[in-house]
Amino acid sequence: MRFISVIAIKEIRTYFASPMAYVVSAAFLAITGFFFVASVSDAFAEASIRGYLAGAIFFLIFMSPALTMRLLAEEQKLGTLELLLTSPLREFEIVLGKFIAALVTTMVMVGLSLYFVLVLFVYGDPDIGPMLSGLLGLAFYASATLAVGLFASALSSNQIVGLVVGSGILTALTIIDFVSARLSGTAAQVLDAFQLGASFSVFDLDSFGVAEGGHFADFARGIISLTDIAYYSSITAVFLLLTVLVLEARRWR
Amino acid sequence: MIKIEHMSKSYGPYPAVIDISFEVLKGEIVGFLGPNGAGKTTTMRVVTGFTPPTEGDVTVGGYDVVSHSLDVRRHIGYLPETVPLYLDMTVTDYLTYMGEIRGMNKSWVKERLPKVIDMVKLGEYRNTLVGRLSKGYRQRVGISQAILHEPDVLVMDEPTIGIDPIQVVETRELISNLGEEHTLLLSSHILPEVSAICKRVLVINDGRIVADDKPDDLSEKLQHAERIEISVRGAEAPAFINAMRDISDVIDARSDQRVSIVQRAEREDFLPFIVDARPNAQATETIAKTIINNGWGLTNLTPLPMTLEEIFLQLTTEENLGE
Numbered sequence: 334m335r336f337i338s339v340i341a342i343k344e345i346r347t348y349f350a351s352p353m354a355y356v357v358s359a360a361f362l363a364i365t366g367f368f369f370v371a372s373v374s375d376a377f378a379e380a381s382i383r384g385y386l387a388g389a390i391f392f393l394i395f396m397s398p399a400l401t402m403r404l405l406a407e408e409q410k411l412g413t414l415e416l417l418l419t420s421p422l423r424e425f426e427i428v429l430g431k432f433i434a435a436l437v438t439t440m441v442m443v444g445l446s447l448y449f450v451l452v453l454f455v456y457g458d459p460d461i462g463p464m465l466s467g468l469l470g471l472a473f474y475a476s477a478t479l480a481v482g483l484f485a486s487a488l489s490s491n492q493i494v495g496l497v498v499g500s501g502i503l504t505a506l507t508i509i510d511f512v513s514a515r516l517s518g519t520a521a522q523v524l525d526a527f528q529l530g531a532s533f534s535v536f537d538l539d540s541f542g543v544a545e546g547g548h549f550a551d552f553a554r555g556i557i558s559l560t561d562i563a564y565y566s567s568i569t570a571v572f573l574l575l576t577v578l579v580l581e582a583r584r585w586r
Numbered sequence: 587m588i589k590i591e592h593m594s595k596s597y598g599p600y601p602a603v604i605d606i607s608f609e610v611l612k613g614e615i616v617g618f619l620g621p622n623g624a625g626k627t628t629t630m631r632v633v634t635g636f637t638p639p640t641e642g643d644v645t646v647g648g649y650d651v652v653s654h655s656l657d658v659r660r661h662i663g664y665l666p667e668t669v670p671l672y673l674d675m676t677v678t679d680y681l682t683y684m685g686e687i688r689g690m691n692k693s694w695v696k697e698r699l700p701k702v703i704d705m706v707k708l709g710e711y712r713n714t715l716v717g718r719l720s721k722g723y724r725q726r727v728g729i730s731q732a733i734l735h736e737p738d739v740l741v742m743d744e745p746t747i748g749i750d751p752i753q754v755v756e757t758r759e760l761i762s763n764l765g766e767e768h769t770l771l772l773s774s775h776i777l778p779e780v781s782a783i784c785k786r787v788l789v790i791n792d793g794r795i796v797a798d799d800k801p802d803d804l805s806e807k808l809q810h811a812e813r814i815e816i817s818v819r820g821a822e823a824p825a826f827i828n829a830m831r832d833i834s835d836v837i838d839a840r841s842d843q844r845v846s847i848v849q850r851a852e853r854e855d856f857l858p859f860i861v862d863a864r865p866n867a868q869a870t871e872t873i874a875k876t877i878i879n880n881g882w883g884l885t886n887l888t889p890l891p892m893t894l895e896e897i898f899l900q901l902t903t904e905e906n907l908g909e
Contacts, residue, residue: 339686351674412670416731419634420687421659584637 336422340430341437344404348438353403357396358442364392369449372541373457380457385449386467386553387535387543393439393478394507398499400438401482402492404431405576409490414583424580428483428573435479443471463555470552473565474530478503480572487579508532510546529568587612587739587769588633593642595628602628604793605642612738615765617784617801618773625793626773627667630743633771634664646739660689663737663768667744669728673717677708680716681730688735695734702730706760722753729757733764740768746779758783813890814861814870815842819883823857829876830861835869837862856885 348354365388372384408414417427453459485499486492506529513524530549534542544553548561588610595603603625610616618626631637632644635655643650649657672680678699685695703712706726711719716727725745732740745761746754762783764770774780780787781801789797789804797804818826823841830839842858863869870887877884 336687336689339683343683347672347674411672412666412668413672414670415631415636415666416664416670416684417687419636419659419662419664420684421656421689422687423656 336426337430337433340427341433344431344434345437348400348434353400354438354442357400358445361389361392361396361442362446365389365446365449368541371538373453380453380459382449382453382459382464382467383543383553384541385446386471386549387531387541389443389446389471390474390530390543390549391535393475394503395500397435397439397475397478398482398485398496398503401431401435401479402486402495402499404435404483405486405580406490406492406495414580418580418584424577425573427580428487428576432476432479432483432573435483436476439475439479440472443468443475460555463553466552466555466557469557470549470561473552473562473569474549477529477565477568477572480569480576484572484576484579487576503529507547526564587614587647588771589643589645590629590633591643593629593632593639593644595625595632595637596640601793603632606790606793606795607642608788608795608798610769610771612769613765614786615762615770615772615784617780617787618771618790619775619777619780619787620773620790621775624790626775626790627743628793629790630664630741630771630773633739634662634741635659636664661738663732663735663740665728665732665740665742665745667747669724671716671724671727674715676713676715677703677719677727678712680727681734684731685734690735698734698736702734705733705763706730707756722749722757725749725753725757726760729760729764733768738769740764740770742770742772744773744775746774746776754779812863812869814863814873815886815888815890816859816861816873816877816884817856817886818859818877819856819885821857821877821880821882823859825880826857826859826882829880830859830873833863833869833872833876835864835872837864858886 365385368388368391369382369385372378372387373380405414408417418424450459450464453464481502482495482499485497485502486495488494488498506527509524509528510532513521513528516524525546528547530547531543531545531553532547534540534545544550548564551558551561590609591607592605593603593607594601594605606625606629618629620626628637632639632651633646635646635651635658638652645651646658647661649661651658672683675683681699681702682695685699686692690698703709706729708723708726708730711723716724719727729742729745732742742761746757749757758779761770761772765783772780772783785800787797787799787801787804788795827839827841830836839859839861842860844858861873863873870889874884874887
């Protein structure tokens, strides 16, 4: 456990010592800000963070792999992975430490954007339930996307490969309804079960359809369902495990 | 400390190391010598637990590198060929992190770090970003991370590659001093380096160990011919060479080309020669007698040890020599 925290603390420091955390946070605040403003500036708009959540889950598809692309690719490029793997620590400790660092950084960024909530309380009368469940969902959603990004980063020493593969997997999981909508029966149901979040409906300027599909829908509506938590936790666990396996496989090459 | 028995390692269908066995005892400094691609790095990666062997047993400090990998890694300090550094950390931060990764607690790091920084003379750079350091200093940072946790076994892959000659000398000195406290396995493709630092040399070529000996013994054993440096006064070069070639134990005689024309001019009456003779005691004696009988003045007669370069070329170009 000590090794995990040593690695996590080092990575968090690196995030905030380099422009990465600031650039990504700025972009995150800007994009979620656009969505938020668009969702509450209508005359009869509801005082909710639904627009913000729509922007966040859309943007995280690209932002999470961008945050994680460095984590394992750079270790391979610099050769420092050889040091880590010849130190008395296990692969899962490396992976978990890095994952925690990325999650903490993402949560700091989400924390920065919480002034949206304050704005709502000052100018409106928001329903606090869906807000809390939405933010909880966002944490689960973020951890799933970061795990996918970390896995992509382990695949090669090239950070861009990590970014493209990570975003590719996440985009595929997001637009899975393009395929399932054209199928019927069990096949469609199985595919739907893998839907990461609402797909293009998040761009619908009337509804910001974050509650219209995928496992994020219930969170956005104010429902905390065990199925959704299990889904995001499984994605996180499976991809972290795959990351560990990729690192272990490097030894046998 | 390190014991390798019939170890082979292949990358897919390509064998990198084929059935090698050797042992490094506690406190030994062993040089691993071979051309690029001979299997040095692969062997070191197996010893450090980075990659498992395809076949055979490898133990470090009694622990198997596959089944007790973590125990092995606890006892090893490793400096890979490309010095692995986080360029955006300061020297102190980097070393502290590496120490903690190696399982040191904070107070141990705090106590040990200044000593190591002193030892490698990095004092004035302790708060410099690693990325700003010159290659020689980066190498020192690399060496520091390998010795920080006071490992029993130190494995260094090409520790002086790519740094300038003055720093090479300093780095070699540093490594020689490390050998007093650690068991050291060091690889190099530079021969004088190995003979300067190591008490034992393993020569590896094409994945096989072709020689294992002390640097001095290695040259003795492999000498087909004894090379003798001779200076004489009052002799004509052709006459001398003919006289030498008439001796049955002499294989060849020639003027010593290593002595420059300027030097020859300065001491014109001393002619330098190189004579290759069969390695037996009589040869030298006969040569000396012949010179004196011819009325020449013998001013120097020194048997030359073969340099590691020559041995190395012999070992790697001639077959079955190591056996």
